[in-house]
Amino acid sequence: MSEIALELRRLTVDIPTDAGMLHAVRGVSLTARRGETLCVVGESGCGKSLTTLAVMGLLPEGAKRGAERMELAGENLLKASPSRLRALRGDRMAMIFQDPMTCLNPSLTIGDQMTETFLHHGKGRRRAALDRAVALLERVGIAGAAGRIGQYPHQLSGGLRQRVVIAMALMCEPDVLLADEPTTALDATVQLGILQLLAALQREMHMALVLVTHDLGIVARIADRVAVMYAGEVVEEGAVRAVFDTPRHPYTRGLMQCIPQPGITAPGTRLGTIPGLVPYLVGEVAGCAFRGRCPHAMPACALPVPVREDAAHAWRCLL
Missing domain, CATH: 3.40.50.300 (P-loop containing nucleotide triphosphate hydrolases)
Incomplete structure (x- = not known):
């Protein structure tokens, strides 16, 4: 079991x-x-x-x-x-919230929001955090992930934002x-x-x-x-x-x-x-x-x- x-x-x-x-x-x-x-x-x-x-x-x-x-x-x-x-x-433990339109901070880039948890929990330095963010964005099916981490939530569609939220929840492998x-x-x-x-x-x-x-x-x-x-x-x-x-x-x-x-x-x-x-x-x-x-x-x-x-x-x- x-x-x-x-x-x-x-x-x-x-x-x-x-x-x-x-x-x-x-x-x-x-x-x-x-x-x-x-x-x-x-x-x-x-x-x-x-x-x-x-x-x-x-x-x-x-x-x-x-x-x-x-x-x-x-x-x-x-x-x-x-x-x-x-x-x-x-x-x-991590959580994906109900509405991807409102659970991302509009004033921070995707990369900043994804790396915050990784850095807070001491999983590595910023370069490692960014590399993992890019890898996870690619894993959840976002094309051109390296360019996406510099974008803001309003620049992404609802489906892409939901994928970002999923990737963010998986940054520390809960x-x-x-x-x-x-x-x-x-x-x-x-x-x-x-x-x-x-x-x-x-x-x-x-x-x-x-x-x-x-x-x-x-x-x-x-x-x-x-x-x-x-x-x-x-x-x-x-x-x-x-x-x-x-x-x-x-x-x-x-x-x-x-x-x-x-x-x-x-x-x-x-x-x-x-x-x-x-x-x-x-x-x-x-x-x-x-x-x-x-x-x-x-x-x-x-x-x-x-x-x-x-x-x-x-x-x-x-x-």
């Missing part, structure tokens, strides 16, 4: 609001191994991005993080000081790469190229890739394992083929019914929907958060729901 690169056990993120405490992430447990792609999927607002930000120690001001365990390749992140987290970020919906702002053709690139780099560098998305097509294309989140918690998790072939949780089945399947869904067929609204997560949240939208809900769903599992995956449901 591959080495565990990232392990979370019962991670919580609470955010104080005027209405009370918002329980945005509720007991999330995930494991990502080196050489593996784990996709975290769910609708907007389910806590996917906050989970990755909690790992990086980049939560918004006032947010409170808690967990039974949070380890990066065996190192306890819960006990890491702010200076230690700064030493880990960009070195052993153990874990967290990618938060890295293709959302790109057109479909560019999306495919970026996904293929991420999959190739993950295999080549034997790192753990944790990819946050709401697109099940992306999950089917590149994931080894998938975790389905709803209302701040993981409701189903396992090998991607097992989850797609035999989804156990009603929410997972609802998501699957919302997308057309090539060769199966006939043109003009009405796609499925999930009725109702996401529950309010301020204050106490008891029982299954999906029960208000679930066609199989029963009185017992208002009580704590245990995690059930088989050989291929686990799910949080009484059924």
Whole structure:
């Protein structure tokens, strides 16, 4: 079995609001191994991005993080000081943020932004940093890389900027790469190229890739394992083929019914929907958060729901 690169056990993120405490992430447990792609999927607002930000120690001001365990390749992140987290970020763990249009500094050249992390972590001198930046830009498919490092972000297209952000995250060869919906702002053709690139780099560098998305097509294309989140918690998790072939949780089945399947869904067929609204997560949240939208809900769903599992995956449901 591959080495565990990232392990979370019962991670919580609470955010104080005027209405009370918002329980945005509720007991999330995930494991990502080196050489593996784990996709975290769910609708907007389910806590996917906050989970990755909690790992990086980049939560918004006032947010409170808690967990039974949070380890990066065996190192306890819960006990890491702010200076230690700064030493880990960009070195052993790195993140690709959602929008390539806004996550690059418009006043700095591509070369300055790419070499900053390399120099900060003492990986070498500026010449070595520039050489590595050029090599990585070439590796992510940017032609004329030596000339690009002197350019500013506004001189690059959205697709090229996304490739720069990926290359920047890989400057120090991290153990874990967290990618938060890295293709959302790109057109479909560019999306495919970026996904293929991420999959190739993950295999080549034997790192753990944790990819946050709401697109099940992306999950089917590149994931080894998938975790389905709803209302701040993981409701189903396992090998991607097992989850797609035999989804156990009603929410997972609802998501699957919302997308057309090539060769199966006939043109003009009405796609499925999930009725109702996401529950309010301020204050106490008891029982299954999906029960208000679930066609199989029963009185017992208002009580704590245990995690059930088989050989291929686990799910949080009484059924």
